[in-house]
Amino acid sequence: LGRPHAVWGEVVHGLKRGRELGFPTANLSQELEGYVPADGIYAGWLIDEGERLRPGTRYPAAISVGTNPTFDDVPQRQVEAYVLDETDLDLYGHRVEVQFTARIRGMVAFDGIDALKVQMADDVSRVRTSLS
Ligand code: FMN
Numbered sequence: 858l859g860r861p862h863a864v865w866g867e868v869v870h871g872l873k874r875g876r877e878l879g880f881p882t883a884n885l886s887q888e889l890e891g892y893v894p895a896d897g898i899y900a901g902w903l904i905d906e907g908e909r910l911r912p913g914t915r916y917p918a919a920i921s922v923g924t925n926p927t928f929d930d931v932p933q934r935q936v937e938a939y940v941l942d943e944t945d946l947d948l949y950g951h952r953v954e955v956q957f958t959a960r961i962r963g964m965v966a967f968d969g970i971d972a973l974k975v976q977m978a979d980d981v982s983r984v985r986t987s988l989s
Pocket of ligand 1: 874884963
C-alpha cells in the first residue's frame with residue numbers, strides 16, 4: 858500500500874483501568890473509519906488531528922485491539938493506544954489517526970493483573986525497538 862494501515866476515530870472515555878496498570882490508553886470510539894485489524898498488540902503511531910488548521914502531532918504508541926479478555930467487562934472489540942512515556946496526555950474528544958506498523962503478538966487472557974503488567978512492559982520495549 859505504500860503507507861501503514863490506519864483507522865480514524867474520536868478518543869472516548871474507557872474504563873480508566875489503564876492508569877492503574879501503569880499504561881493509560883486513549884480508547885477509540887466504536888464509530889471508527891477504516892478496518893480494525895485482527896485482535897492483538899501492535900506497534901504504531903497515534904496522530905492527534907487535534908484542532909483544525911493545526912498540523913497533526915505524531916506519537917509513538919503500543920496499540921491493543923480486542924475485548925481485553927483478562928477482564929470480563931469489555932463487551933465489544935476496542936482499539937486503544939498507549940503513547941510511550943506519556944501519563945498525562947489528555948486526548949479526550951480529539952480526532953486521531955492510529956497507524957499500525959508491526960504486529961507484536963496476539964491478545965491473551967491472563968490469570969491476573971500482575972502477569973498482564975509484566976507482559977505490557979515487555980510489549981512496550983518491543984514497540985520501542987520496532988519504531989526506532
Ligand atoms: N488486555 C488483555 O486482556 N490481554 C492482553 O494481552 C493485553 N495486552 C495489552 C498490551 C498493551 C501494550 C496495551 C496497551 C494493552 C493491553 N491490554 C491487554 C488491554 C488492557 O487490558 C487495557 O488497556 C486496560 O484494561 C485498560 O482499559 P481501559 O482503557 O478500558 O480502562
